[in-house]
Amino acid sequence: MFDGFVTTSEDTVESTPAPVGGRPSVLRGQGPAVAVVAVGGAIGAVARYAAGLGWQTGPSAFPWTTLLINVFGCAVIGVFLVAVTEGRPAHPLLRPFFGTGVLGGFTTFSTYSVDIRRLLEAGRPGPGLAYLGLTLVGALGAVWAAAALTRRVIHRGGAR
Numbered sequence: 001m002f003d004g005f006v007t008t009s010e011d012t013v014e015s016t017p018a019p020v021g022g023r024p025s026v027l028r029g030q031g032p033a034v035a036v037v038a039v040g041g042a043i044g045a046v047a048r049y050a051a052g053l054g055w056q057t058g059p060s061a062f063p064w065t066t067l068l069i070n071v072f073g074c075a076v077i078g079v080f081l082v083a084v085t086e087g088r089p090a091h092p093l094l095r096p097f098f099g100t101g102v103l104g105g106f107t108t109f110s111t112y113s114v115d116i117r118r119l120l121e122a123g124r125p126g127p128g129l130a131y132l133g134l135t136l137v138g139a140l141g142a143v144w145a146a147a148a149l150t151r152r153v154i155h156r157g158g159a160r
Helices: 031-054 064-086 094-106 109-121 125-158
Strands: 005-007 013-015
Touching (some): 064 125, 109 125
């Protein structure tokens, strides 16, 4: 039997549904995290949509907008994750809100995949493979460089 919500602290709300099959629910206590991921995802998706409207590419054009969104999002997550794990303590819901929600909604692997398929189907294997490689190298390079730079700034600031 479901008997509602029990507040367990300032930051978490725990639901207490009856176990199904003798196991506790995997979502038990995850209401706040699910909510902030949903809100963050909506914000990120709207930001990505706005970027696509601001810099439109034609059906057979190279997908610069998606490439830059994904590389930029990877750089931001590099900064963010170092900041919240090695910098100042953060609210427990910040990481799911911003990392999973906002950046997950902003960056887009599915559009990346569709763009590659579209370029290949249009008989443009060169740009399709270039996009595949540029996104992979750009995204990994961006997260690595941003994380390294952020780590350097945080540790230099802490050494003063």
